Amino acid sequence: MSIETLFPEITPGNAAELERFGDILKQVWPLKAKHREQLKYDIRDMSRSLTNERAERRPDYMGEARFLSPYLCYFLPWNLYRMSRLFGGMELDIPEDGEITDLGSGPLTAVIALWMSRPHLRGRRLNFTCLDRVPKAMQAGLALFNALAGDTPWRIRTAKAAFSDRIQRKADLIIAANALNELDWSGRTARPQAEKLARHLIGACKDTGRVLLIETGVRLTGRIIAEMRGQFLAQGFKPIAPCPHAGECPMPATGQGAPWCHFNLSVKGAPRWLELLSSEARLEKTGVSLNFLYLSRKGGKDFGAVRLISEPFPLHGGLGQYACSDQGLTLVDYGPKQRPLLPGQGMIPQWPATPRKDLKSGALLLPFKPAIKEK
Structure with a gap:
């Protein structure tokens, strides 16, 4: 018997916000005609730098002008679509005056996607602490959020910080979206790094706090998520989703050809302007993928699903x-x-x-x- 789906289709309201985001980009991040003409080439170049040429990319690449525009205009909206699909099917009932920490925030992707996809939270007083090594990306994201949300009770504080820097306030929810893959997971560093990060995030949570890790659904991030999962379990946190149990992961992405936990989703409900831009850049999408892990001390229901x-x-x-x-x-x-x-x-x-x-x-x-x- 089917019991739930993690990725419901985009709601009409969410789809409308994604469509409106194209106009907000033009307002907040206007491009001169020559830069708009160059955009499709910049998007392709950045796509290569995020995949085939990862080793050549500088750690703070998002602060470079040649990367920030294509990221805001193409990669950010597709990530908003991914996260909207995820957030739409999750239990995310953050309390009034709740504290949310967004690590490796970039242009506030998770904050914007949360506002778009969970309208029941828009009237609550929520306090966001967004941390990233590149203030320029966060400033651009904050301008986009303010144009999108208008007068809102959400309070957003940005601070320049590395992933492992001390988190000042205990959080109801910690989000690390598209951030773990920026770290070095090669060789023997992976397990000690995962152990340290899990301890760091658990220590920054309230007793009822939750941690949400989100990545883009490739084999590397499948391995990272599996490694982090093992360390969270060892330190007392349990999965809420997607795992239907708290046992050993059967899809840890170890070895060539071994399965890894990720989800491929249709792009139904994606904004038309983004599909047109993707076509211009010759990066058309028939689907998007992601992997994620959502945990707390209590964990989810474990009843053999x-x-x-x-x-x-x-x-x-x-x-x-x-x-x-x-x-x-x-x-x-x-x-x-x-x-x-x-x-x-x-x-x-x-x-x-x-x-x-x-x-x-x-x-x-x-x-x-x-x-x-x-x-």
Whole structure:
């Protein structure tokens, strides 16, 4: 039986805010005609620097003019779309006068996406502390937020700080979005770094505080998230989502070809102006991906649920879909004409008495039973 989905479609209100953001960009970050003509090339150059040429990129690259404009006009809006899809399906009931710390904030991406996607929070007094090594990016983001939100009870404080610098106020929610991948995770530094970071973030949380890590859904970030998850568990924090259990991660992205936990999402509801800009830059998108981890001391419900992770693929004359469960790596086996669930959906399984294993992946095979009712 299906119990939930982590990534509901963009609401009409959220879609309207993403569409309006194109006009806000023109107002807050206007480009001269020659710079607007150059923008598509700058976007392509920056895309290469964020992927194939990562090693050549300076740590504080966001402060450079050649990077900031393409980031604000292209990468920021796509990240707002990603996070809107995520925030729309999460439990994020931050209390009045709540404290939110945004680490590696950049142009306040998480703050803007939270305002766009969770309208029930817009009237609450919330205090945001945004920390980043590049003040110029945060200043641009703050100008964009103010133009978007207008008169708001949200209070935003920005400060130049490294990821590991001391956090002054205990937080109800700590967000680190697209920030962990900026650190060096090579060789033997990964585990000690994850242990130190987990201790740092846990120490900055209130007793009821939560931590949300978000990345863009590539194998490297899958490994980072899995490493951080292990250290959080060792220090007393438990997953709320996406993990349906607090056991060992069956998708830790170790080894070539090994599965890693990430979600591919459609771009339905993305703003038209952003799709046109993507086409100009020859970086059209048919989907976006992300991986994330949401934790607290209490954790989420642990009642044997299964979380669908991958997109469906051909299997045994029907379809299959990789999933995560407290039994380990799971392969949901759909019969002919059965409609698969979406990545991110959860289900209550009906396990066979003696589950078989998939010979290729070693995953436990779980025959799919159609949902009785939806929540």
